[in-house]
Every structure is written in structure tokens, then in C-alpha cells.
Amino acid sequence: MRSVIVVLLACVGAVLMSGSPAHTQPAPDLDRARVLYASAEKALTEARVEDALRDYKAA
Incomplete structure (x- = not known):
């Protein structure tokens, strides 16, 4: 019984010792995303597809 x-x-x-610490996710940078999205929209209207895709992906 004691061994159990x-x-x-x-x-x-x-x-308890094997639990990993919680890692928080960084807050999204919405201002940067808005700038990138606007840049992508402008690039798309100017037929710069590669630039638009790059900015959409980054946003």
C-alpha cells in the first residue's frame, strides 16, 4: 500500500513539473495592417500585382 x-x-x-509555461501571443498591430492593406489596394489599382500580393500577405 505504501508503494502505491x-x-x-x-x-x-x-x-506538475512537466507543465510548460504559457506563452502569450503578441497583440495584433492593426494600424500597420491598415497601412499595408491600403498600400495593397493602391498597388492593385496601378497593376502592380506582386506588390499588392506582398502587402496583402503582410497585412
């Missing part, structure tokens, strides 16, 4: 408790406590300790 020791094994159980060891398992609980291992689970």
Missing part, C-alpha cells in the same frame, strides 16, 4: 502511494505521488509530481 509513493508511485502515485511521484506521478503527480512528474505531471
Whole structure:
């Protein structure tokens, strides 16, 4: 019985120690996205497709 408790406590300790810390995601930069989207729209109207695709992707 004592060995079962020791094994159980060891398992609980291992689970608690193996938890990874939470990593927060950075906040989206909405102002930068708006600028890139406007730049992409302008590039598309000027038939600069590669530039438009690059800016759409970055936004």
C-alpha cells in the first residue's frame, strides 16, 4: 500500500513539473495592417500585382 502511494505521488509530481509555461501571443498591430492593406489596394489599382500580393500577405 505504501508503494502505491509513493508511485502515485511521484506521478503527480512528474505531471506538475512537466507543465510548460504559457506563452502569450503578441497583440495584433492593426494600424500597420491598415497601412499595408491600403498600400495593397493602391498597388492593385496601378497593376502592380506582386506588390499588392506582398502587402496583402503582410497585412
